[in-house]
Amino acid sequence: MKKERTNKLSCEKARSVCTVQALAKPGHFPTRQTEKEAWFLSPFRSETQASFKVSLTLNRWYDHGAGIGGNVIDLVCLIKQCSVKEALMFLDNETLFFSFQQQPRSKKGPGIEVMDVKPITHPALLAYLMSRKIRPAVARLYCKEVHFRLNGKNYFAIGLENISGGHELRNKFFKGSISPKDITFLRNQCPNLIVCEGMFDLLSLASHCPTLSKGADFLVLNSVAFIKRVPDYFKNYSTVELYLDRDSAGKKATDFLLASHSKAVDRSVLYSGFKDINAWWTGKPDG
Structure with a gap:
């Protein structure tokens, strides 16, 4: 034994x-x-x-x-x-x-330098989206193709802009961000607000329900470190739907937000048994 x-x-x-x-x-x-x-x-x-x-x-x-x-x-x-x-x-x-999945950084030199921001067209990024079961047309509604320079080398990734002008960056081999890091707030002037944690949570939700792109406003945390700032956005909404991760940090964040708004609803039962909504979406046979 x-x-x-x-x-x-x-x-x-x-x-x-x-x-x-x-x-x-x-x-x-x-x-x-x-x-x-x-x-x-x-x-x-x-x-x-x-x-x-x-x-x-x-x-x-x-x-x-x-x-x-x-x-x-x-x-x-x-x-x-x-x-x-x-x-x-x-x-x-x-x-x-x-x-630890850390963004590569220079110890002495400057940070990331953005070279170009444009619609997503690069074949490698399109293939990466498809591997996550995200159609390019859906990704283009919310994200851009960001070319950047780091440590003297050129890279490109899918970028989601935040309210401070920074970007969350993702490709098959890279997970990082361009300073300043902040939340992403997407307005469609709707009475319903959807809150999720990351870029691919947003894209998975939009893929699951295509009408969301016009039927709801979105708030993407980009980091649970910003959770205490989120209730400030709730006052103008009749309903707040929460699609946060089902791990310990996500559940604590969900409990905090449920206590912050009387009409907030936890929607994570949709992907019960999975860590987050993209894990559920990519695991669905018809996803």
Whole structure:
């Protein structure tokens, strides 16, 4: 009989893991450091001036650009979008820090430089959309083809613009964003608001119900770190439909928003048994 492991990492021990060392595992290093603090380019978004501070005396972090902070467990939960239990598993196995899906960034040079934004036409992006069961015509309603330069090399990706002029970027090999990172708010002057977490949640919903493009306004979080800002958008809507992930972070965000609006409705039962709506959509035989 296989002996069960008993030396699992506790929350108390996990909180003592050095935040600077934890950030170094996926390749994030301080841009400047003193005896009391270290400053990093944010691990949550692209930026050219470091706004992410780690207190070396308290072993806690604070992202001034996003207005959030916490301990090393909170950091892993945000980066991985996972539960505390899952974060402890990652902290207990340092090799898994390398699996964080981080946007590649230059340690010394500037951030991403946008070269061109145009309608989606590149064959590689069209193939990627089809692999996620998203028709190009649907993607073109909400997204663009963004060509950008990073670390001296040219790249391209599907881009979803946010309210601050930044973009969420996705292609088959890349998941990142162009600063500033923010929510995406798409207005059709409708009384109904739909809230989802990411680009492909939006595209999956629009594919599932094509009339949504004209029958609802959309708010895409792009990060659950922005969840507390969302209720400010609710006051002008008679109904708010929530299509958030069914993981721990998504469920907490759903509970928060349900408590913020009397007519908010959790629609995640649609993709019960799946982590998010795109997993459900791509898993449907008729998706």
